[in-house]
Amino acid sequence: MTDPNEPAPSAPLLEVKGLTVEFRTEHGPVQVAREVCFTVRSGETFGLVGESGSGKTVTSLAVLGMVGPSGGRTPAGSVRLDGRELRGLPRRELRRVRGNEIGMIFQESRRSLDPAFTVGDQIAETMRAHLGISRRDARRRAVEMLELVGIPAAARRVHEYPHQFSGGMAQRVMLAIALCCSPKLLIADEPTTALDVTAQAQVLRLIRDLQDELGLAVLFISHDLGVIAQMCDRVAVMYAGQIVEQAPVEDLFLRPRHPYTAALLRSVPNARDGADLVAIPGVVPPAHAWPAGCRFHPRCAHAADRCASEAPGLVPAGDGALVRCLLADTLALEGVR
Numbered sequence: 060m061t062d063p064n065e066p067a068p069s070a071p072l073l074e075v076k077g078l079t080v081e082f083r084t085e086h087g088p089v090q091v092a093r094e095v096c097f098t099v100r101s102g103e104t105f106g107l108v109g110e111s112g113s114g115k116t117v118t119s120l121a122v123l124g125m126v127g128p129s130g131g132r133t134p135a136g137s138v139r140l141d142g143r144e145l146r147g148l149p150r151r152e153l154r155r156v157r158g159n160e161i162g163m164i165f166q167e168s169r170r171s172l173d174p175a176f177t178v179g180d181q182i183a184e185t186m187r188a189h190l191g192i193s194r195r196d197a198r199r200r201a202v203e204m205l206e207l208v209g210i211p212a213a214a215r216r217v218h219e220y221p222h223q224f225s226g227g228m229a230q231r232v233m234l235a236i237a238l239c240c241s242p243k244l245l246i247a248d249e250p251t252t253a254l255d256v257t258a259q260a261q262v263l264r265l266i267r268d269l270q271d272e273l274g275l276a277v278l279f280i281s282h283d284l285g286v287i288a289q290m291c292d293r294v295a296v297m298y299a300g301q302i303v304e305q306a307p308v309e310d311l312f313l314r315p316r317h318p319y320t321a322a323l324l325r326s327v328p329n330a331r332d333g334a335d336l337v338a339i340p341g342v343v344p345p346a347h348a349w350p351a352g353c354r355f356h357p358r359c360a361h362a363a364d365r366c367a368s369e370a371p372g373l374v375p376a377g378d379g380a381l382v383r384c385l386l387a388d389t390l391a392l393e394g395v396r
């Protein structure tokens with residue numbers, strides 16, 4: 060029952076419904092993400108977590124309308140930003156949305172930066188292209204953006220080239236570019252995976268601080284449960300192209316409802332003090348060979364006969380959680396305390 064004193068939850072800023080992504084392969088058309096649904100509210104960080112090959116990155120690219128260049132398409136689903144449908148928008152309009160309303164930051168920041176131009180030029184050009192401001196204003200604001208992301212001596216460093224920045228500092232530059240047009244949503248895909256531990260902690264803290272300061276919604280994609288625990292309010296766990304569990308972050312860690320989530324938690328060194336680590340047997344199968352029934356059944360320690368033939372749906376499991384497991388009601392899985 061709704062508490063009348065509780066503020067009503069804000070309408071989602073990003074609403075993804077039934078999103079399916081398909082690629083042509085030598086095995087024919089293959090769905091790499093299927094009927095993915097989630098929402099992200101303003102000021103919230105929503106995490107997508109899973110092993111490599113689970114479909115989390117392709118989902119984020121589909122949200123951005125960016126699977127086309129790599130031969131993919133989204134045959135079904137809806138992506139609404141602030142109530143406006145993004146699927147089907149003309150390419151030019153989508154580019155405008157990607158610059159102005161959605162910022163992006165990826166793992167390999169250096170690859171996204173042009174080595175031939177100073178970082179100041181690259182921030183200023185992004186602002187000129189999307190905001191139509193003068194060269195002079197763009198230059199001034201480029202310095203302000205470098206200050207915002209905590210780059211020391213910003214007025215000097217704005218004239219430097221990408222190779223003059225460390226990995227952590229280059230990732231800060233990417234954040235400056237991602238945020239320079241004041242987007243409502245930041246999509247951060249493994250933003251700290253290539254960084255050392257210190258730079259990783261600094262960049263994560265920076266994203267959190269900027270989110271508080273700017274009221275950003277963040278879609279945070281990572282294979283790293285420790286990072287997800289630090290950063291996210293709610294989390295969806297992906298396996299073989301589907302969301303298998305979704306829950307508020309603390310709930311997910313304390314009381315996983317899906318055997319895959321529980322197995323992931325047991326396989327991570329820093330998520331469970333003192334407990335023996337247990338690797339999940341096998342690997343995520345390739346998309347053209349996803350098994351019938353529950354896609355996790357060949358690796359699941361709790362699988363029953365019916366799991367090989369019956370495909371579970373994603374159903375409510377109490378306390379705002381969703382789970383895709385035929386036996387979820389009967390399993391008592393261990394979490395992390």
Ligand code: SF4
Nearest residue numbers: 353356359366384385
């Ligand atoms: Fe395991 Fe069966 Fe649940 Fe799939 S449906 S996660 S195989 S118990």
